[in-house]
């Protein structure tokens with residue numbers, strides 16, 4: 001398969017996303033450490049992205065089969081290209097918002113559920129996909145009060161971007177992420193026998209403040225890339241950079257403190 005580039009349909013760009021690979025892997029490692037091995041079992045990884053972390057999940061938890069599910073053609077193409085030879089590991093297209101499974105030993109989702117509305121129903125649906133003693137594990141960013149997130153919304157409301165977006169600014173994903181205590185309550189209500197829920201701040205030392213722009217271009221700004229023409233998206237990025245540097249200052253290095261919520265539960 002040839003090199004994969006971003007498509008205007010899904011907006012995800014594997015190369016952009018992987019620029020901060022080691023930083024993005026830290027919360028995955030912590031989530032993985034909470035999970036119990038499922039030798040010979042079945043795992044689904046929702047929003048698997050490039051599949052590199054799905055491969056580690058599959059190997060470390062010793063499942064017989066692991067299926068990575070993602071809605072992005074670009075991300076899936078990269079996952080299949082890189083991991084097609086790993087026994088028991090497959091990838092398929094699917095939408096987490098409507099995904100259904102059954103009899104699984106682990107449903108896992110790292111940095112993907114923030115793209116889905118209504119976490120109450122989402123978690124209930126994920127729970128029904130489990131075997132009686134199954135595990136649920138997910139990690140969601142909770143950085144929505146940081147200027148890097150707030151400014152995207154603010155700039156989108158400025159002219160000419162608001163007009164280019166037809167007055168319809170991509171929704172603030174922070175609205176859909178619940179508090180850690182609410183996730184804990186929900187897991188309990190869904191029948192969790194054991195659970196760990198924690199909020200953690202991951203400190204990333206980036207080369208400069210400007211690198212924050214590269215970081216959010218790999219994730220948060222994806223919906224803007226889809227909705228704006230290439231020229232308008234470039235102009236949006238320039239204005240966003242200008243506002244970000246004003247707000248955070250031009251620092252080298254820049255310390256990017258990133259809040260995330262990690263949840264693990266075992267049922268039965």
Ligand SMILES: C[S@@+](CC[C@H](N)C(=O)[O-])C[C@H]1O[C@@H](n2cnc3c(N)ncnc32)[C@H](O)[C@@H]1O
Nearest residue numbers: 047048049070071072075095096110111112115
């Ligand atoms: C931030 S990336 C995380 C990828 C991977 N889990 C990791 O930790 O490296 C989010 C992924 O979720 C996928 N995604 C977003 N919305 C989705 C949806 N509704 N259904 C399936 N996948 C989705 C994106 O395509 C992207 O690959």
